[in-house]
Amino acid sequence: MPIVEKSLVRVQRTEQLEIDGIDVSGDWNTFIEPRVRADLDLRIVDWVRAQPQGDTIDRCWQCGTCTAGCCMHTDYGLEEFNPRYFIYLAQIGYEEELQRYAQAIWRCVSCNKCVERCPKGVKVEEVVHTIGTYLEASGRAPETPADRFDRAYTDNLLDRGILDEAQLFRSYEKLEGRKTPGRELLRMGAALLLSGRLHTGPLAHRTKGWRRMRPVLQGLLEEDLRRRRASARTSRPADGSHP
Ligand code: SF4
Numbered sequence: 001m002p003i004v005e006k007s008l009v010r011v012q013r014t015e016q017l018e019i020d021g022i023d024v025s026g027d028w029n030t031f032i033e034p035r036v037r038a039d040l041d042l043r044i045v046d047w048v049r050a051q052p053q054g055d056t057i058d059r060c061w062q063c064g065t066c067t068a069g070c071c072m073h074t075d076y077g078l079e080e081f082n083p084r085y086f087i088y089l090a091q092i093g094y095e096e097e098l099q100r101y102a103q104a105i106w107r108c109v110s111c112n113k114c115v116e117r118c119p120k121g122v123k124v125e126e127v128v129h130t131i132g133t134y135l136e137a138s139g140r141a142p143e144t145p146a147d148r149f150d151r152a153y154t155d156n157l158l159d160r161g162i163l164d165e166a167q168l169f170r171s172y173e174k175l176e177g178r179k180t181p182g183r184e185l186l187r188m189g190a191a192l193l194l195s196g197r198l199h200t201g202p203l204a205h206r207t208k209g210w211r212r213m214r215p216v217l218q219g220l221l222e223e224d225l226r227r228r229r230a231s232a233r234t235s236r237p238a239d240g241s242h243p
């Protein structure tokens, strides 16, 4: 049973409470989460390793060079974006912890600095995306605003074969359950109009032959999703061995 790293041990703090200078918060007697876990699921690393983009995951020796040079982690201050850590969690099969980062994983901007610098030849960018795909395909990661935007974007594109920005905005707002103030809508509408990107309304342009193309593309997307879900559900061999 792997022992998870120190940062995963979260102290369950009670409220700070002091009476007559005596700490009665209970922190002195704090229980911590156990460091030995039995709920690890190595199907993640099996699945990632079996994908063409994820087959270098086993080479990672956790040196941290990728994270140290990652622009999202360093330049943009997104500390929770940590490719070394994502790979580590996948390697030990700690899916529950990975799910906490299901949204952050997709913040990778594919600059490939990590790939250039990795001393072990790990295709870090691809491995990180493959881990994200696993979480998505397994259907166990919570749906994020990015997922909802993807859904709205795909539906919008499938509708006429060309993006209707105004419609996309409306659908996304509906999915998110929020409403943009009228003045902000006017400002955005005017900017889209001036840039010539406002393809909306019944008379808007439609991609030629889209009526025939649409079912083909829709079928492909559904087939791809079905295949990824089925593959992510595939069980590890009963003896627990690696393929
Ligand atoms: S630089 Fe390469 S070997 Fe080092 S932690 Fe990142 S992926 Fe792993």
Ligand code: SF4
Pocket: 066, 069, 070, 071, 072, 073, 083, 107, 108, 109, 110, 111, 112, 113, 114, 115, 124, 125, 128
């Ligand atoms: S490709 Fe992604 S993970 Fe690698 S350095 Fe760039 S942002 Fe970071």
